[in-house]
Amino acid sequence: MxxxxxxxxxxxxxxxxxxxxxxxxxxxxxxxxxxxxxxxxxxxxxxxxxxxxxxxxxxxxxxxxxxxxxxxxxxxxxxxxxxxxxxxxxxxxxxxxxxxxxxxxxxxxxxxxxxxxxxxxxxxxxxxxxVLGINGVTALLALTMIGEPKAGETLLVSTAAGSVGSAVGQIGRLLGCRTVGIAGGSTKVRDCMGRFGYDAAIDYKAGKLDEAIARECPDGVDVYFDNTSGAVSDAVLPQLATGARVVVCGTAAIDRWNPWPTGPRVERHLLVKKARMQGFVVFDHMNRWEEAIAILAEWIREGKLDxxxxxxxxxxxxxxxxxxxxxxxxxxxxxxxx
Amino acid sequence: MxxxxxxxxxxxxxxxxxxxxxxxxxxxxxxxxxxxxxxxxxxxxxxxxxxxxxxxxxxxxxxxxxxxxxxxxxxxxxxxxxxxxxxxxxxxxxxxxxxxxxxxxxxxxxxxxxxxxxxxxxxxxxxxxxVLGINGVTALLALTMIGEPKAGETLLVSTAAGSVGSAVGQIGRLLGCRTVGIAGGSTKVRDCMGRFGYDAAIDYKAGKLDEAIARECPDGVDVYFDNTSGAVSDAVLPQLATGARVVVCGTAAIDRWNPWPTGPRVERHLLVKKARMQGFVVFDHMNRWEEAIAILAEWIREGKLDxxxxxxxxxxxxxxxxxxxxxxxxxxxxxxxx
The missing domain is CATH 3.90.180.10 (Medium-chain alcohol dehydrogenases, catalytic domain)
Known part of the structure; x- marks a missing residue:
């Protein structure tokens, strides 16, 4: 240095x-x-x-x-x-x-x-x-404003051990959801189950992602917090529950958008499941930052948010x-x- | 007979x-x-x-x-x-x-x-x-509940001369939107501009759909009422305005969903534009049918809805x-x- x-x-x-x-x-x-x-x-x-x-x-x-x-x-x-x-x-x-x-x-x-x-x-x-900045504020505001999770619902999070995803999972749990995380590799899966308190965690690198989602989300996915797009999302969309909400928060799995990548069409899933998919950018909500940060900080002091x-x-x-x-x-x- | x-x-x-x-x-x-x-x-x-x-x-x-x-x-x-x-x-x-x-x-x-x-x-x-049944009720409820059109916004409708689309366009106009229809062939385009009162109509069979949308929706598309999915939607999504709403109402352009068709990924559009895409099925809203039909019938009697x-x-x-x-x-x- x-x-x-x-x-x-x-x-x-x-x-x-x-x-x-x-x-x-x-x-x-x-x-x-x-x-x-x-x-x-x-x-x-x-x-x-x-x-x-x-x-x-x-x-x-x-x-x-x-x-x-x-x-x-x-x-x-x-x-x-x-x-x-x-x-x-x-x-x-x-x-x-x-x-x-x-x-x-x-x-x-x-x-x-x-x-x-x-x-x-x-x-x-x-x-x-x-956690007291864009990541935590994104997690709290995007999850509550777009995801609208209700107690007892199933919340599925991609990049579940990441800086946004780990907060989403913990907040979802504090709100009474069943939380299921998708992460890559055994270390991240262990973090999901351990410090981040997910009810279940799926290693997408282990294969058979469709089956794992179906097993861990037997009633379908009520809220999908999507940090990745790509193959993980493609496996989740067919398993949305009726009335599901998809929070589009990041596209980490997509290397480049030129040429624009293709994937399975989403319209039919949204129509049949009467589901919603919506993008979120935290800088649109600056008026709610201090309120969100105060909540997150209190959870950290209380040991509820790792x-x-x-x-x-x-x-x-x-x-x-x-x-x-x-x-x-x-x-x-x-x-x-x- | x-x-x-x-x-x-x-x-x-x-x-x-x-x-x-x-x-x-x-x-x-x-x-x-x-x-x-x-x-x-x-x-x-x-x-x-x-x-x-x-x-x-x-x-x-x-x-x-x-x-x-x-x-x-x-x-x-x-x-x-x-x-x-x-x-x-x-x-x-x-x-x-x-x-x-x-x-x-x-x-x-x-x-x-x-x-x-x-x-x-x-x-x-x-x-x-x-028009006083599933088509008109779908048009009115899906447009207002999911599309949430505001006066002065641009409303783009696919299958714009169809039984749902033609009602959507006319209702959008009654609500003060600039209405742009996409339809196939000159007869339907003429119907859009004539009896259905669109401000502009685009024949998707004439080619250069991207350019036509950009020309007719210079400030982007605030509400896209999607009856088709497919190539028409793929041309619309990149032209959504910030905060746009996409009403997923039908997938008429897709012949079959087995094998599941692919298309350009939508996540990045939704994220960058902070846009929403949501499916609508009219039978979920039976409690609002009579109210909707009464409004539509009055517009028909007044000659405002063809x-x-x-x-x-x-x-x-x-x-x-x-x-x-x-x-x-x-x-x-x-x-x-x-």
Whole structure:
């Protein structure tokens, strides 16, 4: 880990646009002198940087929720850190903040880049990127707003041991659902059954996924929380219960959308089962973040909500970090500690 | 048209199960003597029989909303007629009723086969099978409950000149939407623009469907009322607006679901556009039929809601009638007059 030089900022720059998943060679690290703060700006010393599957979309050329990151610019990311200097009346030195601070050591931003003040100061600031950030908030809001789970219903979760999925499973259980997780490999399946409290867990790499779902969801799937798309979803859709809700939260199983992949048509399942399938993006619901985070934090303090973090060290770990997510090498929320 | 012999009932029997769409050779017509009514039974002289795309599903082996029609039994259908004899205290001779009376001249049923009393006696009884029956009620309820159209939004309808689609387009217009219809061939496109009042109509047989949708829906599609699935839907999904709603109402473009057909994956569209896709089956909403029919009937009396009927004559027309629907030979709601 390189030591930061005073007055300098090291940054991870997007240097080329990948066709599929961003690889290490699509980034470079540079170093730049800090300039004096201008009126309205805030300077943040980043402590933890986020690595998210959705970053693939932020790098892609078009057709996504956000404008693509321009070539030659700092990679967009959420980060958590402390205000070290402020010329904004909204923020003061020492404030712990979450925001769009990018993959760099020092962020110099206007106040609109700050997403929120991290008020849960009794808990690790890193949680603001994961279980008390987009992952946990996504899990709670998407599950309740779109999934609408009722006690006694069967909730099936893909990437069930992941940073969103593990929270979904635990929240579903707290809401009285029978929870069934789908994950890849025996370690993740063990995590599902152990720390994440699923009633059943299925290893999709073990084969016969259809049969396993039918066995673990004998009354059908009332809520399918879909983080993957792909073959896992294709096995779930025929097993939806009448009136089922499918939360479309991620498409981790799909490497690229150009050319656009095909799969079994969903219309007939939705029609026959009178089922619903709906996309969810957590940034559409900023007005509900604090409420959601307060609930999640309380569950963590009470020991009702477990989580795992996959911590990489130093800015040098950034370039390969997204590709690593898609290689499935992380267990839990991937973050970079600076 | 064969004349009915007193005391006898002619019926259309399902004799074999088709792999895809039911053809004429899957049915036979027989004649049976009527037996005396038993306590609780009602006898109805059918006047109009319904022919619906959904019948394909009622004949198929499994995996549908209803149990399949057994081999050797009268083809299930809605019909409208008059009570000619009653041993049920709920019904009297002369009552005009809609119900599950089947493809036959005389239905002898228990009272639970009666769906409703047709109270709109100022209008043709045949309408109870179409615009004042499943088609119109589907259009109104599915559009409002799932489509949730708002004034100024763009509503795109597939099979836009059909018995459901034509009502959807007109209702959407009454609700203040910009309405765009997709139909096959110049006659149907002309009907869309003329009697059904669409703001724009697209002939999918003319090619370049993507470009036509982009031209007619420049701000994207807020509500897609999908009666077809297939290539038309595949062209629509990439053009959904943010927050769009897709009403999955029918899959007329798909000949068979065995083997299950594939198509472009929908998950990414739903995710990026924060869109919803949901199936609708009108029989789940029987408690709202009378309310819906009253609204639709008033629009018809006021000249605000047009419809077309495709009337075939006599029981002999039944066996080929479903196949004809899928050959696209009807214009408007297909019914059989007895």
């Amino acid at each position: 390189t030591v930061r030089r005073s007055g300098m900022n090291r940054r991870v720059i997007l240097t080329s646009r990948p066709a599929g998943i961003a690889q290490a060679e699509n980034f470079a690290i540079d170093e730049l002198a800090l300039e004096p703060l201008r009126e309205g700006e805030v300077r943040i010393r980043n402590r933890f940087l986020s690595v998210d599957p959705a970053m693939r979309g932020w790098i892609a050329d078009a057709g996504n929720y956000a404008d693509p990151v321009p070539i030659g610019r700092v990679m967009r990311s959420l980060a958590v850190g402390e205000v070290v200097e402020s010329r904004s009346r909204d923020w003061s030195e020492g404030d712990r903040v979450l925001g769009w601070f990018g993959w760099q050591e020092i962020a110099t931003v206007t106040a609109d880049a700050v997403v929120r003040r991290v008020v849960q100061t009794d808990l690790s600031p890193s949680l603001a990127l994961g 989580y795992s973090e996959d911590v990489l060290e130093g800015l040098e770990a950034c370039p390969d970090a997204i590709a690593g997510l898609y290689r499935g090498e992380n267990s839990g929320k991937r973050i970079i500690r600076l | 064969t004349v009915r012999r007193s005391g006898m009932n002619r019926r259309v029997i399902l004799t074999s199960r088709p792999a895809g769409i039911a053809q004429a050779e899957n049915f036979a017509i027989d004649e049976l003597a009527l037996e005396p009514l038993r306590e609780g039974e009602v006898r109805i002289r059918n006047r109009f029989l319904s022919v619906d795309p959904a019948m394909r599903g009622w004949i198929a082996d499994a995996g549908n909303y209803a149990d399949p029609v057994p081999i050797g039994r009268v083809m299930r259908s809605l019909a409208v007629g008059e009570v000619v004899e009653s041993r049920s205290r709920d019904w009297s001779e002369g009552d005009r009723v809609l119900g599950w009376f089947g493809w036959q001249e005389i239905a002898t049923v228990t009272a639970d086969a009666v769906v409703r009393r047709v109270v709109q006696t100022d209008l043709s009884p045949s309408l109870a099978l179409g 419809y077309s009927e495709d009337v075939l004559e006599g029981l002999e027309a039944c066996p080929d009638a479903i196949a004809g629907l899928y050959r696209g030979e009807n214009s408007g709601k297909r019914i059989i007059r007895l």
